[in-house]
Amino acid sequence: MLREVHYTNNRTKHFEFETANGSRFDFRPGQYISLDFNVDGEKVARAYSVASSPHHDNRFDLCLNIVLGGHVSPSVFDLKPGDKIQFRGPFGQFVLREPPDPVTAFIATGTGIAPLRSMVQYLFQKPSPSEVWLIFGVREEADILYRDEFEQLAREHPNFHFVPTLSRPGADWKGHTGYVQKQIAAYLRGKQGFHAYVCGLKKMVNDVRQQLRHMGYSAKDLSCEKYD
Ligand SMILES: Cc1cc2nc3c(=O)[nH]c(=O)nc-3n(C[C@H](O)[C@H](O)[C@H](O)COP(=O)(O)OP(=O)(O)OC[C@H]3O[C@@H](n4cnc5c(N)ncnc54)[C@H](O)[C@@H]3O)c2cc1C
Structure with missing residues (x-):
């Protein structure tokens, strides 16, 4: 109900x-x-x-x-x-690995945030030793789903890095701009003990997977869920 x-x-x-x-x-x-x-x-x-x-x-x-x-x-x-x-x-097999990896990256666009919100909430139910990145791509500032929650989590946990990025930023936006790929290149290079969870429409998921592979990560370092 x-x-x-x-x-x-x-x-x-x-x-x-x-x-x-x-x-x-x-x-x-x-x-x-x-x-x-x-x-x-x-x-x-x-x-x-x-x-x-x-x-x-x-x-x-x-x-x-x-x-x-x-x-x-x-x-x-x-x-x-x-x-x-x-x-x-x-x-579904798109699930958080146990124990969580030392560096865990969550990458989503749009409602692809849904399963990642579940994983992030779960990870931080108790203090997490992992370095956790959430790179979230949307068009406009109003599209940043669950923004208050993720910002609060980032304030409370120095190991949680929330990186919303806008493809159509308004004039007032001071944060990251461009597609998630740009932030992945900036923040996720050369990590040891790395695992990424990628969720959204298939074009983004395929592009991100290819990019992470080019950055040196192997297929087993990646979990993907495609909505279409
Ligand atoms: C494992 C899995 C989990 C999913 N979880 C979610 C979720 O948490 N939230 C959610 O909103 N959707 C989710 N989806 C997508 C959802 O199942 C439906 O495909 C979507 O709601 C469209 O269904 P529909 O019957 O309204 O459209 P249909 O008549 O089936 O038309 C499909 C069209 O919708 C497009 N589409 C599918 N998903 C989306 C989307 N999220 N945004 C924009 N276009 C889309 C497809 O590319 C296609 O062109 C998930 C899909 C899968 C496979």
């Missing part, structure tokens, strides 16, 4: 669900669920990454972009608190 929902920017909403019968929902940080919707009498399933860390209770968050003209995301967008959905899961 949907408990709460709010816009995080004009195309994206944050959803908080709980299982209807109160049963515990266990998942690993980074996994996704499959939402089942009826579209014109046909059952259509879509994957959505869990955007919260496991609480070991019956609650979980999602973070969704509306794809205009899409089959399912507009219906999810219309959900109101109290509405019920059918889902299956958890699924």
